[in-house]
Amino acid sequence: MELANIEKLLEKYFEAKTTIAEEKALQTYFSQDEVAPHLEDYKPMFDYFSVAKEEQFTRHVPLKPERKSIYKWISVAAAAVLILGVYFSQSPIGVQPDQPSYTEAELKTAEKALAMLSINLNRGVEKVEHLDNFNKGAVKVNHLDEFKTNTNRFLNKKQ
Amino acid sequence: MNQADFLHIVMPFKDKVFRLAKRLLVSNEEAEDATQEILLKLWSKKEQIENYANVEAFTMTMTKNFCLDRLKSKQANNLKLVHSNYKDESVSLQKQVEAKDSMSWMARIMEKLPEQQKMVLQLRDIEQYEFEEIGKMLNMKPTAIRVALSRARKAIREELIKKHNYGVS
Structure with a gap:
């Protein structure tokens, strides 16, 4: 490209009014080994830009597929299994549960049996109360004693 | 994906x-x-x-x-x-010592620029994005980009001329 043209482009370049295409033209011009002496000062600038463009990111980035979350859930499941295992293996050895479970039917029969027991017990108590009458009888029998003394007295008089 | x-x-x-x-x-x-x-x-x-x-x-x-x-x-x-x-070995190994020197010098000049000018210059002169794209990336208006870019380029030019006049880096 002509020198005059390059100078004009440079001027525009420093005002930031060049297009990408024009800037590429400048870069090509300055990438030559020989540039006009009075423009040599700008050469390092454009050289640097083209060199800097070549730099690459070389590090390998480990992109883990879903594994991470799977491991997390596996560990959660393992912990749950462990806790449940400990719980179930301990409960038979430990204290019996407070409330033994009976079925409704069992409870009803038990209730009936207890009710029968109490009715019969009451009936027994009533019968025992009749012993009172026996006591009364015993007291009356004691009056026979009186009868006996009177008869003895009577017999003594006769003799 | x-x-x-x-x-x-x-x-x-x-x-x-x-x-x-x-x-x-x-x-x-x-x-x-x-x-x-x-x-x-x-x-x-x-x-x-x-x-x-x-x-x-x-x-x-x-x-x-x-x-x-x-x-x-x-x-x-x-x-x-x-x-x-400052040196980029992969590229500058093939270059002459002098070229290598001016490369590191340029890098140092760019390092002195304010961050916004650095970014604009990087995206325009090195990555060659259009103003519109740079505007999206940096959330800037085209005129603001132009001003920052012009300032950055002129700052570099000044440094380069200084170096030329004194012959010292």
């Missing part, structure tokens, strides 16, 4: 991400860490990627934000003082 699809989308611009990160963070290690971080972030969002209109611009914006955050954090400031990798 599987790994191959993802790489197919990401491959064309992963180097650009790295170069922008390096422009801002300067240290090679830091830039590699940042790029890895950004790629992993993208990978974790891979299901949404297809919905983005422009994955590349989105990623560059992410890179910009990530790197500026790093620069703000103390940790990165400490690292910034340590680094000194």
Whole structure:
């Protein structure tokens, strides 16, 4: 490209009014080994830009597929299994549960049996109360004693 | 989306991400860490990627934000003082000593620029994006980009002329 043209482009370049295409033209011009002496000062600038463009990111980035979350859930499941295992293996050895479970039917029969027991017990108590009458009888029998003394007295008089 | 699809989308611009990160963070290690971080972030969002209109611009914006955050954090400031990798071995090995020297000199000039000018210059003169694309990436208006770019280029020119006049770097 002509020198005059390059100078004009440079001027525009420093005002930031060049297009990408024009800037590429400048870069090509300055990438030559020989540039006009009075423009040599700008050469390092454009050289640097083209060199800097070549730099690459070389590090390998480990992109883990879903594994991470799977491991997390596996560990959660393992912990749950462990806790449940400990719980179930301990409960038979430990204290019996407070409330033994009976079925409704069992409870009803038990209730009936207890009710029968109490009715019969009451009936027994009533019968025992009749012993009172026996006591009364015993007291009356004691009056026979009186009868006996009177008869003895009577017999003594006769003799 | 599987790994191959993802790489197919990401491959064309992963180097650009790295170069922008390096422009801002300067240290090679830091830039590699940042790029890895950004790629992993993208990978974790891979299901949404297809919905983005422009994955590349989105990623560059992410890179910009990530790197500026790093620069703000103390940790990165400490690292910034340590680094000194101006030379890019893969390329400059073939170059002459003098060329290598001017390369590192240019890198140092660019390092002195304010972050916004660095980014604009990187995206325009190195990655050769259109103003419109840069506007999307940096959330800037075309006129603002033009001003920043012009300032950055002129700042470099000034430094280059200074070097010429004194002959010292």
